[in-house]
Amino acid sequence: MKRLRDFVALLATTLKEIFDENAYARFLARTATPPSAEAYAEFVQERHSAPIRRCC
């Protein structure tokens, strides 16, 4: 049961990483800003300025 719980938790973390939810949480912690529409827009702008995110 514990293994299953661990697996589900790992899967959820992986999905949150792929879908940038973890990165947004880190952004809020790093910039010490509360979650808001403006903070999210700034985060997305910063996140998608990375040169190459997806392959062909």
Add this chain to the structure above:
Amino acid sequence: MTLMRRLLWMGVALFSAAAIGVIALRRGEPINALWLVTAALCTYAIGFRFYSKFIAAKVLLLDDTRATPAERLENGRDFVRTNKWVVFGHHFAAIAGPGPLLGPVLAAQFGYLPGTIWILVGAVLGGCVQDFVILSFSMRRDGKSLCQMAKEEIGKVGGFVSFIAVLSIIIILLSVAALIVVNALKNSPWGTFTIAMTIPIALLMGIYLRTLRPGKVLETSALGFVLVMLAILGGQFVSHHPDLAKMFTLSASQIAVAIIIYGFAASAVPVWLLLAPRDYLSTFVKLGTIMLLAAGILALRPTLQMPAFTRFIDGTGPIFAGKLFPFAFITIACGAISGFHSLIASGTTPKLIARESHARMVGYGGMAAESFVAIMAMIAACTLTPGAYFAINSPAGVVGTAPAEVAATISSWNFPITASDITHLASSVGEESLLNRTGGAPAFALGMAQIFSRALGGERLIAIWYHFAIMFEALFILTVLDAGTRVARFMLQDALGHIWQPLGKTGSYPSILFTSALVVAGWGFFLSQGIRDPLGGMNLLWPIFGIANQLLATVALCVASTIIIKSGLARYAWVTMVPLSWLVAVTFAGSWAKTFDSNPRIGLLAHAAGLASGTISAKAADLPRLIFNDRLDAAVVGMLVIMVALILVESVMEWWRVLSGRKHAVTHEAPYVQAEALGVSS
């Protein structure tokens, strides 16, 4: 290794040999897809367990006591220590694009065997190795990019060539991507409506994410997915409605114009509004569909209808002309070895690795997973009857446009199909016609739809499944298109900024509009060539894309070989030099054939000469443009090859200087720093 483990691995090896034996030696009778799956999984397992471990221990000298950049430079932004499996998922989601799905579908024209063998051997000895070593070397250099490593380790030419190769690949890739979407959606009101709806859905997602639920990406993506499914059902309604169907029935040129406008707009509007939500939606659908396809193939174990080899290994293939060597190895890039991966492996991923040993699972294992996606695409294409496969994928210039004419031509190749089969096939998926839909996407969609419908819904739901698969591919490809346009725009702004500073300002709107227009004009030019090509465009563009992609892999392997030699490990340089030699042979032979072959279906210059002399017919008004295009394409291929030859020569000279003792080898590895005792585990 314990006795039990030895016996286990011997069993895996025997199982793998047996499965490869069956797929390679069985002739004249259909084989079950499970043999391909078994051969693939066992081959990856052996490659990972033994070869990657050897590389990690002897070549890369991975050391868990050494702090990774994620630990040393942790900043909560790019450098973040992350669990191995999370990085694996992140890396896989980044490298898995449309390439591994479409390349194998196109290469299936040679039969299932050549492509399958290349996918397995190419991945285990080439692609996985490239991704693994570049990831590790980047990780040892604070997450530097391939271009930076090429500049530091080989020389300035290396850095410049990498930059031009990357930009060229992106431009050619985008034109190919756009052409695939055009061919999938032309004269298809259902498909066009569904894909058109993904734009307002993405805008809605962007606004929802920005204003209502900031940061809740998974929730928003799930919501977007539900809306897209409704759009698929709406598409069926549209296709049956006389007025709406007319409105959404667009010709290839009309769809091309719409895509060009979309590409420009997506690159120029704020990223949160369109690009980011589309990227998330596409990733959501992509991961789900890949899982679904794997489950469908494992559960249903379909039978392959395509023979092991077809007559087209002689170079007369209808989908693209050219012999098995080198064209099969250029056509399948992403499932076997893809230079583009080296950009991801030296991009975000090395900054997330918590321990050096994790690079093995992420780099080597991630590529093995991608290669398995290519095997599934091969299976999906080969479960179609060869007659149906060639009817969908062959261009009008080869098989004609009327069902009777197409059926007669394809049946004459010993792949029987009737005009009524062709008509029934199209009507079963709710389309007027499936003929001349080059590019691989519709054939793959039909293969997927047949697999899915066997599990759920049968014939009744095959049209829904087909359009689900088309939506999945087009959404996925258009995401590459908008993100790629934006990336190319950034690169161009960066380069032009050195010439005139205002152009380098990424936030300046005039600069954004100007550089976006340049990029869109670049891929739009190749797209317009593709849609006017009577041979379907893929014959022209896909090999050029494959050559460009493999040339980038050549650059990556040159960088890796140089670092290995400079590290005093020349005795192990064969690890990267073997795939490098193969790629040099493949890409240079492919470039030569594409430029100088005397067959005008292959050689660009022969095609131009044929047009000029009148042996190839074309409208008089189009002649100068067509001849110019052929010569320009030949020049593009020639330019890429010359630049890669330069980097190759520069690398060989550097190896010679180091090995002969004329130069003291200096690598640009970051200094050793002891890792913390407690890092991120697993």
